Amino acid sequence: MASYFYTNFVPTLLHALFVFQALEFCYPHALTNVSCIDAEREALLKFKQDLIDPSRNLLSWTGKRCCEWEGVKCNHRTSHVSQLNLIGRGLGGKIDPALSELRCLKYLRLGNNNFNGHLPNQCGNFKHLEFTSLSHNSISGHIPSTIGQLASLRHLDLSYNNLSGNIPESIGQLRNLELMHFGNNRLHGVVNELHLANLTSLTQLSLQSNELVINVSASWVPPFQIIFINLSSCKVGPEFPNWLQTQRIISELYMSNASISGEVPNWLLDIISNIELLDLSGDMHGGNNFQIMGKKDTTIKIGITFQITSMLTFQIHYVCYMHVI
Numbered sequence: 001m002a003s004y005f006y007t008n009f010v011p012t013l014l015h016a017l018f019v020f021q022a023l024e025f026c027y028p029h030a031l032t033n034v035s036c037i038d039a040e041r042e043a044l045l046k047f048k049q050d051l052i053d054p055s056r057n058l059l060s061w062t063g064k065r066c067c068e069w070e071g072v073k074c075n076h077r078t079s080h081v082s083q084l085n086l087i088g089r090g091l092g093g094k095i096d097p098a099l100s101e102l103r104c105l106k107y108l109r110l111g112n113n114n115f116n117g118h119l120p121n122q123c124g125n126f127k128h129l130e131f132t133s134l135s136h137n138s139i140s141g142h143i144p145s146t147i148g149q150l151a152s153l154r155h156l157d158l159s160y161n162n163l164s165g166n167i168p169e170s171i172g173q174l175r176n177l178e179l180m181h182f183g184n185n186r187l188h189g190v191v192n193e194l195h196l197a198n199l200t201s202l203t204q205l206s207l208q209s210n211e212l213v214i215n216v217s218a219s220w221v222p223p224f225q226i227i228f229i230n231l232s233s234c235k236v237g238p239e240f241p242n243w244l245q246t247q248r249i250i251s252e253l254y255m256s257n258a259s260i261s262g263e264v265p266n267w268l269l270d271i272i273s274n275i276e277l278l279d280l281s282g283d284m285h286g287g288n289n290f291q292i293m294g295k296k297d298t299t300i301k302i303g304i305t306f307q308i309t310s311m312l313t314f315q316i317h318y319v320c321y322m323h324v325i
């Protein structure tokens, strides 16, 4: 019986364990401690091949031990690449889709470079990706709808690129998303309630300086409490957005040049009780044209300075309350 157990059952069990590991391979099951996983090294080399590296930042990217390469970090126990950190290295060229072979990647930081090309369509492979910053590059093309599959995503910063097309509705599935920065691209189309439906964790949203129309109903209650929001130069109006009334912890609200011509509502005072910065300047046609700038001051609790571009009794009324904060 015992020998039957060892000759038949144990190998089956080991096989089952192996399959289990292969499925769940981003989590540490075994102490492997190899210096790099071959397929991931190949993916990194492919990524490097497409790059322009004038400052020769990636000189260390040779040999077998890819976990020791500049900007690469691996999980100590699984040896899978978990971080790629190449912010501001003067890198140019395309982001090779081979990068999506790095399936256990948690941090992808490629901001402040000169990357061009498109976002990889296969980005849905990055099931473990939590932090992505690609801001301040020249990435063009569309945001792939597979982005909605990045279920672990918490920070997504694509601002200051050359992205065009619509924002895919699938973005609305990202329950863990806390930060969504899409400002200063060439995105157009409508952002509606579906885009924001399940973003229960969202605290930072910037969509400014695209060609986006924000279209939600007056009765919409967002699933989030926002802290930072920039909708400048989006088409938000003509009405002042009613859903802001549900937001209680806003610290910075930028909504200049947002095509708002309706009245600034009375409840604005309620939502700005924590505010450090409020900017509603720009061409609001109804004449509700004002800007309040507050700056956190470490010596005094909050020192606020005002720039009122259009003197309306309504705003003066609110300004009087501001020193209470």
Ligand SMILES: *[C@@H]1O[C@H](CO)[C@@H](O)[C@H](O)[C@H]1NC(C)=O
Binding pocket: 031, 033, 076
């Ligand atoms: C992995 O290898 C490094 C040296 O390459 C060593 O410092 C480290 O302790 C090893 N870790 C484990 C878990 O064996």
Ligand SMILES: *[C@@H]1O[C@H](CO)[C@@H](O)[C@H](O)[C@H]1NC(C)=O
Binding pocket: 138, 140, 141, 162, 164
């Ligand atoms: C942005 O993309 C368009 C094509 O979609 C291209 O013509 C233009 O040169 C790009 N601009 C920059 C700054 O890369």
Ligand SMILES: *[C@@H]1O[C@H](CO)[C@@H](O)[C@H](O)[C@H]1NC(C)=O
Binding pocket: 169, 170, 172, 173, 194, 195, 197, 198
């Ligand atoms: C939001 O989540 C619910 C429940 O999981 C789901 O039925 C719905 O399709 C999701 N909506 C969007 C826009 O992703």
Ligand SMILES: *[C@@H]1O[C@H](CO)[C@@H](O)[C@H](O)[C@H]1NC(C)=O
Binding pocket: 206, 208, 209, 230, 231, 232, 233, 254
């Ligand atoms: C908000 O958007 C406006 C318009 O693009 C920009 O000038 C401003 O710097 C942005 N503010 C922040 C804090 O992102």
Ligand SMILES: *[C@@H]1O[C@H](CO)[C@@H](O)[C@H](O)[C@H]1NC(C)=O
Binding pocket: 190, 213, 215, 216
């Ligand atoms: C905004 O949404 C309403 C209701 O869903 C719809 O009737 C209207 O056409 C939409 N407007 C735009 C510009 O998408």
Ligand SMILES: *[C@@H]1O[C@H](CO)[C@@H](O)[C@H](O)[C@H]1NC(C)=O
Binding pocket: 233, 234, 235, 257
């Ligand atoms: C105001 O927003 C419109 C788009 O709604 C844009 O074309 C224009 O350049 C913006 N003006 C400023 C001063 O940002």
